[in-house]
Amino acid sequence: MATSAGGKQLVQFVAANVRNARLGVGLTQAQLAELIGVDVRQLQNIEAARSGPSFDALAALAEALGMPASKLLEPVRFKNAKRGRPRKSDVPE
DSSP states (O other), X not given: OOOOHHHHHHHHHHHHHHHHHHHHXXXXXXXXXXXXXXXXXXXXXXXXXXXXXXXXXXXXXXXXHTSOHHHHXXXXXXXXXXXXXXXXXXXXX
């Protein structure tokens, strides 16, 4: 089944919010995966936005991270990442 553009964006929001919340509470991927009863690989796929969590997994993630599930669905403002090597003029001396 194809995912719509809005669906892909929602998966990206969930991925970023789960990762940020996990790091905020000081859990490893393995620890969080164990808490919510999924395989580490599945959590890695969620955090990498390769797949979205099921409703049950979303609820378990929210509970384990101590936040309402709606917070995991909120839009995230992504920083514009600079790719490649910095220019010499960008490097402090």
